[in-house]
Amino acid sequence: MTLAMMYFLPFSLPPPSPTVTASQVPSLFREPYILSGCRPVQQDWRCYLLSLFQKHNESLNVWTHLLAGPVLLLRWWANVDTLGCTLDDVTSLPLLLFLVSSLTYLYLSAAAHLLQSHSERAHYFFFLDYVGVPAWRERVGVIFLPGAAFFGWLSCTGCCYAKFRYRRPYPPQRKVCQLIPTGLAYVLDISPVAHRLLTVSWSQEPSLPFHALQIACFLLSALFFSCSIPEPFFPGNCDFVGQGHQIFHVLLSLCTLSQLRLLYLRFRPFFVPLHRLYVEHFEAAAAPFVSIM
Numbered sequence: 307m308t309l310a311m312m313y314f315l316p317f318s319l320p321p322p323s324p325t326v327t328a329s330q331v332p333s334l335f336r337e338p339y340i341l342s343g344c345r346p347v348q349q350d351w352r353c354y355l356l357s358l359f360q361k362h363n364e365s366l367n368v369w370t371h372l373l374a375g376p377v378l379l380l381r382w383w384a385n386v387d388t389l390g391c392t393l394d395d396v397t398s399l400p401l402l403l404f405l406v407s408s409l410t411y412l413y414l415s416a417a418a419h420l421l422q423s424h425s426e427r428a429h430y431f432f433f434l435d436y437v438g439v440p441a442w443r444e445r446v447g448v449i450f451l452p453g454a455a456f457f458g459w460l461s462c463t464g465c466c467y468a469k470f471r472y473r474r475p476y477p478p479q480r481k482v483c484q485l486i487p488t489g490l491a492y493v494l495d496i497s498p499v500a501h502r503l504l505t506v507s508w509s510q511e512p513s514l515p516f517h518a519l520q521i522a523c524f525l526l527s528a529l530f531f532s533c534s535i536p537e538p539f540f541p542g543n544c545d546f547v548g549q550g551h552q553i554f555h556v557l558l559s560l561c562t563l564s565q566l567r568l569l570y571l572r573f574r575p576f577f578v579p580l581h582r583l584y585v586e587h588f589e590a591a592a593a594p595f596v597s598i599m
């Protein structure tokens with residue numbers, strides 16, 4: 307924590323303890339090749355909240371998803387404004403679902419990284435943010451594709467099972483449990499898009515480059531998540547900046563922003579006719595009540 311921050315803190319708020327080396331925290335909180343910058347366990351909860359402004363080995367994991375939220379919100383608002391949507395209009399529901407599910411996974415993740423160091427119980431509780439990832443991925447699938455919903459559930463179950471089943475040092479089976487169901491879900495979801503990318507000229511559809519971008523971001527994020535590179539090549543040098551998990555967060559945020567752009571591009575041609583239908587039906591349904599009043 308900076309000296310300036312400590313100066314402005316009310317006396318009742320306990321400042322977070324200085325960070326310690328990996329050997330001074332339980333093995334659950336040690337990451338391979340990260341040697342320092344760990345927050346001690348069993349501090350007051352408020353210390354972990356205030357550690358938002360402290361330099362530690364989870365700082366960038368928190369801030370990458372915390373800052374992605376306002377960026378996403380601003381981009382979302384600009385798109386909604388361009389379309390002329392209002393929040394009380396059900397035709398804006400796909401955009402709203404996207405925003406809510408994306409913010410859910412971003413902020414569950416930020417909370418997990420900020421607070422999980424409190425204790426072993428907190429670590430397992432807060433990493434239920436695995437629920438947020440399928441919520442983000444399957445926001446459309448739950449409604450339209452039972453298969454995608456099933457794989458979304460399976461990826462959540464696989465991640466939770468791996469978290470509870472395996473202890474450090476983690477065996478390769480842990481990544482298998484996390485990545486195989488998530489990979490299957492992604493392949494199912496992305497298969498129609500991949501088909502279009504291969505069969506339709508990219509100049510015909512302005513959305514295709516964004517599809518390619520979001521696929522590239524997702525696959526790269528899966529690589530950095532599963533391999534935790536580059537820290538094995540620079541032990542102790544990625545304790546604060548440059549961890550594979552931080553790169554995974556940035557790529558996942560870029561993937562979400564590309565998906566927002568895609569949703570806008572794909573939704574735009576349908577919005578005006580959908581909105582007209584909604585107004586006609588809503589007004590017809592509401593007319594008797596309006597005349598009584």
Ligand SMILES: [Zn+2]
Pocket residue numbers: 367415419551555
């Ligand atoms: Zn994370």
